[in-house]
Amino acid sequence: MASSSTSSSIHKTSFKYDVFLSFRGEDTRTNFVDHLYHALKLENIETYKDDKNLEKGKKISKELIQAIEESRFHVVVFSKNYASSSWCLHELVKIMECQETPTDHNVYPIFYHVEPTHVRKQSGEFGKSFAKHENDEVAKKWKEALIEATSLSGRELRTTADGHEAEFIKLVVKDISSKLPTVYADGNLIGMRARINVVVSSLRTFPDEVCMIGLTGMGGVGKTTLARAVFDHICKEFEGSSFVENVRESSNSLLLGLKSLQQQVLRDVLNRQDIIVNGVFDGKTMMKKHMPSRKVLLVLDDVDHIDQLKALAGEPSWFMKGSRIIITTRDKQVLVAHKVNSIHDVSLLTDEEAICLLRRCAFGTEIPSPGYKELSEKVVSYAAGLPLTITILGSSLCDAKEDVWIDTLQELEKIPLDGTLQRLELSYKGLDTNCQEICLDVACILKGWEKDEAIRALESCGFHAIRGLNVLEKKSLITTRDGCLEMHDHLQEMGRYIVRRLHLEEPNKHSRLWINKEIKDILGSDHGTHEAIRCVEMIGLEINPEIVMKGLGHMKQLRFLHVYTYYSNTDWKSDEVCPYFPDALRWLSWERYPFRSLPKSFQANNLVELQMRYSKIVELWEDKDRKVLHKLRFLDLDNSKLKNLDLDQDYHCCIRLLLLLKITIAGFEVNTAGAKLTLLMFLILLSEDDKERIVMT
Structure with a gap:
């Protein structure tokens, strides 16, 4: 599924704040520091700024001390009057004390309209401010803190970006961002930093070229996870970025297809949600036209055919120099055929990494509970270094007692070395x-x-x-x-x-159907009933609706039906086709439903949700038949041909709902005249082009 181009990385570990800002309020609070603070926040850098504007007494508050201790970076903005404030100097001493503790604190000095030498030696305008404190007992500590702070790496406004504050702030934020450790949304990532560094190093080998690299390896080895981590790590360096997930699955979808992926890339990179791609050729033309306008980062995840790459990253000439394209695939030959710059085999976890991952998933820490050290090592030995398998096994054993671990090991011993799916199934078996x-x-x-x-x-x-x-x-x-x-x-x-294995050659005995060819064969069969079938999803299946209706007549226990397909402009009449729906249906969604009404034979007494968007339905039930719909909760007839919904006539007992009934409509009126409403609430979702009229009389 498509992902947003926004980075999902979070700059935090055990610290509450990424950055603590130390500054003299009267010099910089409403100008430079305010701009710096907002620039840091825009980069998702958690920043503490004291906005109370209170500098009373000789000592700083407990709140500020705590904020200093809980911040990874201390950005000290030295200005002309910084040293005139004993408050600021006390802050600085506390900040420098934090550097002496065995923690990951960092100081980043900024020299704002003052020279580092003047701060270090307390001379010039800065020295005049400091002179007020010469007789203070703590002046010696303050001097030491000033000398120590100015010896650290930072930036001076006068000598950077020609003194332009906006550009200077950008550089400061970039410095800080690059030094903050990136902790990704998945807290269980193990051994990722080294793998990220290898990929990032490869991407930077060709700084002035368009660089395409491939990540390859077996399923479950962590290709997507690595690609996502690299994406999060470097996406801020680019003017546009897009992470396209599940290319293989989406490109084969009759609903999505390659044109939808091209559309996603263009929308993400150009930040324009109004872009429409009408076909793959059209998409290629648009990408060739627009992509060279900016330096982009593009990830194409789970590619399995060269045509996908030709449609989404056809030639280096499509992109501006400096752009980077990362491709993940199980098929290395696809990368070779596309002539990518380099190919990286994503390695399995080492034994040490695998044990760490299992323990994190099972115990929430890398330190095993007493008595589980040997058990965890044995479980890992069966996972073959695959992060997915280890994660599933560890999560399934979370909070489990020793006898469950032993039982799991006994099950693992029976599984062949290549039985990855069987190992994963152990977690499924443990579910209710x-x-x-x-x-x-x-x-x-x-x-x-x-x-x-x-x-x-x-x-x-x-x-x-x-x-x-x-x-x-x-x-x-x-x-x-x-x-x-x-x-x-x-x-x-x-x-x-699991759904198919008991009857591999008899899909009519499966509980769920999603493969169009099998569905078409079953619907076209006139022999026997299909009592096992509970759920059917038909996406883009080209089939005569008459065949669908006849086939549904054999699925007496069907509870879930989702149909999305296109039909001609022909209006199918019930007397021609005899529509039929099983009364067991609880969830019915048929976009572009081709008939003028629901069949009279359909009692719908179990129906909870009905979706008929873009349908040709003009009345809910044939001949305005009255139905008792005690269970209906959601009704979606958006953009259908139904123009009037009379709850009193069409839904005789539907009105006895005790929960929320959500109705999505467009362009027709709802009449509740005479209806015995009991705790009924209507939520009408207005479309942009249509207005709804609700008649309550």
Whole structure:
């Protein structure tokens, strides 16, 4: 799934603040320091600035002392009147004391309209300010702190950027940002810094050229994780950036395809959300035209065909010199064919790294609980150095007792050396039934869905979705990125295999269907019932709606149906086709539904959510039939041909809802005349082009 070009790195470790600003308020608070503070915040650098403007007494406050101790970087802005404030000098002494402790504190001096020599020797205008304190008992400590601070590396405004403050601030922020350790959103990354350095070093080998490099290796070895870490580490150096995830899966999707990925790259890099790509050739033309205008960082993740690279990074001439393209793939030959500058084999974890990762996942620390040292080493020996396998095993053993560890080891011993999916399945087996079913639904259908919509779909089918998804996340079986559900392709492969393995040659006996060819064959079969089928997703399947309706007649236990396909402009009439939906349906979404109404035979007494966007439906039920819809909670008829929804007539008992009913409409009116509303709330989502009228009489 596409990702935002915004960096997801977070500059923090055990420190509360990245930067503490020490400054003389009357000199710099409302000008230079204010601008510096906001520049640091824009770079996601957590900065402490004392805005209270209180400099009372001889001692600094406990709050400031704590802030100094909890800050990694201390930026000291020396100005003409800095030394006139005993408050500032006390601050400086405390800051320099922190340098003597065995922590990772750093001091960065800035000389703002003062010379470093004057600060060091307390001479010039700076010396005049300091002279006020010559008789103070602590003056000696202050002098020592000034001398020590000025000996450290920093920047002087007078000799930098020709004295231009805006450019000077940019350089200061860049200095600080480059020295802050990058801690990524995934706190369990092990051995990543060395791998990042190798890749970054390779990228900088060709400073004045367009550089394309490849990261290759088997599934689960950490190619995407490394690419993401490098992206987060250097993306601020570029004028535009884009991280394109799951190229293989997205480019093969009938809904997305390569043109959507080209569109994503253009939107990310140019920061324009109005860009529309109508086809792959059109996308190539647009990229050739616009990409050379700025230096970009582009990551193409999980590429498996040369055509994908030709569409997304066809030639170096598409990009400005200095641009960088990182490609991850399992197929090294794709990189060779595209003539990338260099190829890096992503290495497996060393034994030491693997043990550290397992312990972090299982114990939350690299120090094992008493009695588990040997057990953790044995578990790691079966993971073959694959970070994904280690993460899944460790997460599944989190808070587990010793007998569970021993049982897991016994299971691992039975799995062949090449049985990666079987090792991953051990975590699945440890789930309760509710979580297992949710895991399979994500693997087969819900991967890439917005989490909120996935929760609705799962809950409509009777699952405890929020709890289940939380369990899966804790066990590292799924992740959430940009509000959408994600699952590693190895885990997705495992889940889909679990669904299919008992009847590999008989898809009509599978609980979930998502492969168009199999769905088409099953729908076209007139023989027998398909009682096992619970969920069907048809994306871009070209098939006559009449065949779909006839096939659904054999799926009596179908609870979930998601159809997204295109049809001709023909209006299909129910008397021609006899539409049919199983009464067991709980979640029904059919974009561009081709019929004028729902079939009269469909009682919908279990239906929780109904989506019919862009449909040709003109009335909900054939002949305005009245239905009892006790369970309906969500109704989405956006951009359909239905112009009037009379709840009293069309939904006789739908009005007895005890929860929120969400209705998304566009261009038609809702009439609740005579309806016996019980705790009913309407949430109307207005479209940009349409206004809705709600008639309440």
